[in-house]
Amino acid sequence: MHPVPPHPVPVHPELLRITERIRQRSTTTRQAYLAMIDSARRPGAYRAGMGCANIAHAFAAMPAADKLVLHQERQPNIGVVTAYNDMLSAHQPYEHYPERIRAAARALGATAQVAGGVPAMCDGITQGEDGMELSLFSRDVIALATAVALSHNVFDAALCLGVCDKIVPGLFIGALQFGHLPVIFVPAGPMTSGLSNDAKAKVRQEYAQGKVGRDALLASEQAAYHGAGTCTFYGTANSNQMLMEVMGLHLPGSSFVNPGTPLRDALTEAAVQRAVAMGQPGQQHSGMGGMGHWVNEQVIVNGLVGLLATGGSTNHTLHLVAMARAAGILIDWDDFSELSACVPLLARVYPNGQADVNHFHAAGGMGFLIRELLDAGLLHEGVHTMLGHGLRAYTREPWLDGGRLAWRDVPAVSADLDVLRPASQPFSADGGLRLLKGNLGRAVVKVSAVKPAHRVVRAPAVVFSDQKQLDVRFQAGELERDFIAVVREQGPRANGMPELHKLTPVLGVLQDRGFKVALVTDGRMSGASGKVPAAIHLSPEALDGGAIARIEEGDMITLDCDTGELRLEVDDATLAARTPSLSTPLSRPSSDGLPHWLHHGRQVFELFRQNAAPAEQGASPLWPARQ
Numbered sequence: 001m002h003p004v005p006p007h008p009v010p011v012h013p014e015l016l017r018i019t020e021r022i023r024q025r026s027t028t029t030r031q032a033y034l035a036m037i038d039s040a041r042r043p044g045a046y047r048a049g050m051g052c053a054n055i056a057h058a059f060a061a062m063p064a065a066d067k068l069v070l071h072q073e074r075q076p077n078i079g080v081v082t083a084y085n086d087m088l089s090a091h092q093p094y095e096h097y098p099e100r101i102r103a104a105a106r107a108l109g110a111t112a113q114v115a116g117g118v119p120a121m122c123d124g125i126t127q128g129e130d131g132m133e134l135s136l137f138s139r140d141v142i143a144l145a146t147a148v149a150l151s152h153n154v155f156d157a158a159l160c161l162g163v164c165d166k167i168v169p170g171l172f173i174g175a176l177q178f179g180h181l182p183v184i185f186v187p188a189g190p191m192t193s194g195l196s197n198d199a200k201a202k203v204r205q206e207y208a209q210g211k212v213g214r215d216a217l218l219a220s221e222q223a224a225y226h227g228a229g230t231c232t233f234y235g236t237a238n239s240n241q242m243l244m245e246v247m248g249l250h251l252p253g254s255s256f257v258n259p260g261t262p263l264r265d266a267l268t269e270a271a272v273q274r275a276v277a278m279g280q281p282g283q284q285h286s287g288m289g290g291m292g293h294w295v296n297e298q299v300i301v302n303g304l305v306g307l308l309a310t311g312g313s314t315n316h317t318l319h320l321v322a323m324a325r326a327a328g329i330l331i332d333w334d335d336f337s338e339l340s341a342c343v344p345l346l347a348r349v350y351p352n353g354q355a356d357v358n359h360f361h362a363a364g365g366m367g368f369l370i371r372e373l374l375d376a377g378l379l380h381e382g383v384h385t386m387l388g389h390g391l392r393a394y395t396r397e398p399w400l401d402g403g404r405l406a407w408r409d410v411p412a413v414s415a416d417l418d419v420l421r422p423a424s425q426p427f428s429a430d431g432g433l434r435l436l437k438g439n440l441g442r443a444v445v446k447v448s449a450v451k452p453a454h455r456v457v458r459a460p461a462v463v464f465s466d467q468k469q470l471d472v473r474f475q476a477g478e479l480e481r482d483f484i485a486v487v488r489e490q491g492p493r494a495n496g497m498p499e500l501h502k503l504t505p506v507l508g509v510l511q512d513r514g515f516k517v518a519l520v521t522d523g524r525m526s527g528a529s530g531k532v533p534a535a536i537h538l539s540p541e542a543l544d545g546g547a548i549a550r551i552e553e554g555d556m557i558t559l560d561c562d563t564g565e566l567r568l569e570v571d572d573a574t575l576a577a578r579t580p581s582l583s584t585p586l587s588r589p590s591s592d593g594l595p596h597w598l599h600h601g602r603q604v605f606e607l608f609r610q611n612a613a614p615a616e617q618g619a620s621p622l623w624p625a626r627q
Contacts, residue, residue: 012377014342015301018335019380023297026330030297033328037179037292044281045073047154058154066111076279078105078272079115079155081146081171083162088122090163090230090237093188093259097161097268104272110279112272115158116149118142118174120167123499123526124231128467130600132498136524137608139166139173139319140622143326146174150181157182157279159271163230168240169319173326173622179292182278184251184386185244186271189259191229193358198350200224201505201530205512208474208505229259232356234349235526236319239312243320245366245394246306247299248385249291252407253397256361266405267398274386289384292327298380300324302391304336305378308343308431309369311352311448314525314536315499317433322618333444333616337435337564343378344426345448348419351530352432352449355419363420367410371395376423436535436559436566439575440520440547442616443535447561450533454511455561457518457533460554461486461568465583467500474506482516484557488548489582490523491541492612492619496605501526508532518559520566522548522615535559535566537615542582544614549580 023030042048047055047070059070069075080101084094098114105112119141126132142162150158158181160171168185175183203220206212230237241255251274254267300320307316317336324331345352346369349360373379374391381391396407414420421427432448447455459482464470467487473479485507491497500523510517511532519525519534522541540546547568551557556569568575611621 008381009375009377011380012342014338015305015378015380018338019297019301022301022329022331022335026297026328029325029330030328033179033292037290040178040180045076046156047077048073050154055154058152062111062113066106069109069111074281075110076156076276076281077154078110078112078275078279079150079158080112081115081118081149081158081160081175083118083120083142083167083171085120087125088120088164089191089225089228090188091120091167092228094161097186100265100268101159101272104269105276108273108276110276112159113155115152115155116145118145118149118162118167118170120162120164123165123236123501124225127499127526128502130602133496133602134600134605135166135499136318136492136497136619137605137612137621139170139322140608140620142167142170143173143622146171147177150175150178155181156281157184157275159183159275160185161188163188163237163240165236165240165315166319168244169323172323176292176295176326179295179327180290182275182386183249183291184271184275185249186268187241187244187250187255189229189255189257189264190232190238190357191225191227192258193232193356194226195220195223196354196356198354201351201508204505205509208471208509230357232358233351234310234312234357234360236313236315238357239307239310239316242306242310242312242366243303243316246370246379247303248294248383248387248391248394251386251398252394253365253367255366256357257398258358262403263398263400263405266400270405278386294384294386295327296383297329298383300327300329300331301339302379302383304331304339305343305373306369308336308340308433309345309373309378310347310349311345311432311446314433314444314446317444317537318524318615318619321616322620322622325618325620325623333435333442336433336444340431340433343431344423345428345430345432346372346421346423346426348427353419355416359416359419363416364410364414365397365420367395367397368414368420371410372423378423434561434564436561436564438565438567439572440566440568441539443520443538443566445533445535445559445561447533449530450561451531454516454531455533456559457482457484457516458556458558459484459516459518461551461557463488463551463553463581465489467502470503471506474510479510480513480515484518484520484559486548486551486557487519487521487523488542488551490521491539491543491546491615493541493543493609494522496602496609497524497615497619499524499526504530504532520548520557520559522546533559533561539615541615542580545580547575549582550575550578552578552581
């Protein structure tokens, strides 16, 4: 058993400084948020006092026994917001969760209803396709749909069923609009391990070079993505699960338990039990309050630390900003970068290593990680979680003791030091996420998977306004040289900021051939971006007056991950005199001659594109950009 420190571990001074800066920066917006959710609190059941017709509509389809419980207004009614569909492997296990949740609630004398469903799209399916331009804003659609689901005001607590990239951030943002309620996130777990992620990436590069055909590529992909559950690499979906646990919104140790196992089922039932306990009439006025009170500045900083300590997805330099803003908390890329300088990298999971999330879980998983960070003073321990006060409870792991769910301390030692390490023996002294600044603006780069020899690139620009153009020039043999790929007009205002994952195999091939290559873009890269240095989310974007629109082919660019410099080697006067080169992606004709924006649902997202905040402010249309 790993001993609990006899005295509280002092919090790292940088953690305290940055948390206090966030608190001061957020004073006005946080107070406004708390006033909003406090005004929605009620002393008893939330359905109490509703009109009879309203109540009749809300419970008309429920069994008679449930109606009797609801009429008495003594037991909580749990609202379930589900992102189930059976196209997403990670969400397919949710199909039968509502039945299990209702049964678990009834066993406790309470009730549960599916409050609503939210859309859930898969970036793995839409990568490089037109539908990817809806992906980022699907987060905000999910937030809106979650708010609609909870708007009926008949629930005393809520369970959110979601896993993947935009789904958890959207559920989180929407649920915070009902932050007077206790809200628990219920995971479904990762698929079992298949073809290794490294082997999969190798076949992708071979396909990009024409060395293998489509049949070999498809066979490889199917061997990697082979069953129900989350993809096993450490991209945005699994970063979401880590975040929900380190922020205290999952049960401890529940993030990476495989679907369809007795332990997974027991954890789901335990989440219902906790929701029922917290949703008891009057419980909302306890010291814990609801989700909106739990998610404070310390909890957001804990999420940032968890992301950095695990080398998590760069997509969260957008999502976490928007998620925090939903609770009235303002964070920016300075916070990410300055925390990264003092948070060690404790996990290596693909693309930052060879292991997948199942290996990470087996090595000690979230409980080991959280304990190490707590004992190093790198997490705020005195926070509220779904279990009550204090994060130390999250240093325990679930197991089945004679078929019953029980909890035990995580092992004192990592089962695999190539995957998970103690804070005293990190993979690197920093979290590997850097802020880049210069005359092109501000961008982020993730270097945890970039070898030191590749972290500084000075090379001429090769300019593209579409990721597919890069592949065309690669296939034509025009890119066998040092260069920095500039892919512009990919920001939220231009085309919804699709991920540019199709660039990864080509740039990886060129790097392997000995060329100095890098990427600069106002768009996004996948949560699985890896070994090629990529300055992403460049802000301001091209369509918002960004200097990236003035880059010309052959301009020299310096991208230095070590010093944080991103510089276009063109003097200010020359740059200012240039006319921005904007092809306006949404006005380009498609192959059938129709405007690009008319295809694949993009037309209905025009309002979102016009009102999107800059990338550093979360790229969301739900809040106006702050000055």
